Amino acid sequence: MKHETVAGLDIGTTKTCAVVAAEGPGGLEIIGYGEAPSLGMRKGVVTDLEETIKSIEAATEKAERMAGVHISDVYVAITGEHIRSTNNRAVVAVQNEDREVGIADVRRVVDASKIINLPADRQIIHALPRYFTVDGQDGVEDPVGMAGGRLEVDTHIITGGTSFITNVLKCVHRAGLESAGLVFEPLASSAATLLSEEKQVGVVLLDIGGGTTDIAVYSNGGAIYTSTIPVGGSILTNDISLGLKTTTAEAEQIKRAYGAGTPDSADRAFPVKTLDGRATKEATTAQLRQIVVPRVVETFRMAKSKIVENVPRDLVLGEVVITGGGARLTGIEPLAEEVFGLPVRVGLPGAVAGLTDALKQPEYATAIGLVLFGPNGGLENHEYVKRSPSVFTKIRSWLGDLWN
Ligand SMILES: Nc1ncnc2c1ncn2[C@@H]1O[C@H](COP(=O)(O)OP(=O)(O)OP(=O)(O)O)[C@@H](O)[C@H]1O
Ligand SMILES: [Mg+2]
Structure with missing residues (x-):
């Protein structure tokens, strides 16, 4: 890989995403990305090496083709209950x-x-x-x-748990890549979606993925608490599939089409395929809401109680930012507002050039954040990083061992 490029690899529970960025005159610019379904991960940990390797290879190849560069080392996103x-x-x-x-x-x-x-x-x-x-x-x-x-x-x-980390790295290596460093997922997502003012005032970031919801709490500019809970969008799809007695694929579509709706929106009927796919019945958005809302609220409550248990009582928080594919759920913001009692916004990746509309979506926050956070390590908020003539060369060298 050319010296001035940086790449990130987010092996999620639903998709693997590779991103390549280059350091241009105006700063970092995304020059390529690739995505592939991820079938070998559950709740952030590898359950099938071969499937995961295939997924990494497919995503990386696409990103390489688009960027026109060879990717050799990547910042690797990591999550799971072992963290x-x-x-x-x-x-x-x-x-x-x-x-x-x-x-x-x-x-x-x-x-x-x-x-x-x-x-x-x-x-x-x-x-x-x-x-x-x-x-x-x-x-x-x-x-x-x-x-x-x-x-x-x-x-x-x-x-993190060494064996869980080793399994991820095994897949990365067997896909022909070197790890430039591990990044706990919500730190990457934060780098792509949060403003430094928000981190200063106090903010909760929640990355709601397919299998996990990652948490990062910032105060006075730095991370004060990070964690993950093994609940994400997949469980919601599962609830819908059980509740409406339909296939997972149909439940996923219904979830994306209607989500949690809004309490005051008029009740609507929609068709639902039966489990065998041969017939269609009817369900209503009110029925769907009864399935979706309790699960979403429960997830937010789990996140909140983890935070409350682990941060100082007098900590000031100004906002909750939700990202990850799960943040796309219709009607999710008022539910988060209700549980946290704070203003809520959906965090879309920004802070970097070359983002196409396709990439400005919450599910890409982690992958894009990897190329932002990776080279800067944990010192993104510190002045000597900003003063440094080249963040890439100077900081990387002395930060090298902070990753270990
Ligand atoms: N429009 C939508 N409405 C509701 N949920 C959605 C929507 N679009 C995507 N999702 C959900 O987002 C989840 C996938 O999010 P994302 O791509 O961030 O996960 P991931 O990174 O693969 O998983 P993880 O971070 O848990 O390892 C899925 O559960 C999917 O159903
Ligand atoms: Mg994710």
Whole structure:
């Protein structure tokens, strides 16, 4: 792959998506993407190696053809119930003789924050600096160049089950690709859909996929809590199929056509194929609503209780942003507003050039976010990233080991 291109691979529960971007004069630009059905994943974890490899190969080939470049290494999205997150804090003495914080000090303190009690079957995926403290002054976003003798960092640490990660990487390797780094999915989705102001004020991101709903909570610019729940759009399709006694394919179509509707919209009848596909019966949008609403509300409540249990009581949150294919459900926003008691918007991928209308859809947030988040690692909010002449070359080199 040409040096100035960057690629992402999102192996989802319903689809695999590969995205290639190139660093142009005006910044990053998407130059190719490819999508293929994903049949070898369930709730974010690999259940069939061969199917997953096929899916990666198909998506990557399409992206390569469109971009006209060979993809050799990719940032790989990862999710699943094996992912855990925690916050940690570390302190180091500034080593510079004139007591000025250097990049090496930042690196050392972030590394030190990675020393946590980790069972043998788990590994760190991210250590994301939330803020630094220099000689007791906290809330420092960018300590580089500041005078001080004692540097502290508060980090958000994300870990995953080694065997689950290994299986994903096995598929990536067997599809002929190298991993440039793993990215927990909601971090990628956030990079594509959230504004830095939102992260500053306090925001919840929910990526509702087919098999999982990924959660990321930001406050003061950094991630404070991340998690995932094993419920997504597939279970809703399943509910509809059971409730209306029809096939999964028909239920999926019905879900996409009518969704949760709105409480005040007039009741409408629509045809439903019977299970054997030979006859048609009738159902109504009110009936559908009775199936869809409780499941969607339950999913939001599960996400909310996870957040409430894990963030400080006094945390200020201004908004909920929903993305992922599940965010396309008609009538989903008022349901989220009701559960969270916060304004809700659907997050479409942005912040990068070359996005066609086809790509400006919530289901591509993760894949597009990978090329944005991947090279910048966890330091997207920090000034020394913005100051750096080339984010790609400089930051990548010293961030390399933050991925491990
Ligand atoms: N118009 C729509 N209305 C309701 N649901 C929709 C609509 N379009 C897509 N979906 C749902 O979005 C889900 C797929 O979303 P997405 O592509 O983000 O998942 P994924 O990334 O493959 O899965 P995961 O992130 O869980 O691994 C499916 O359950 C699909 O039914
Ligand atoms: Mg997804």
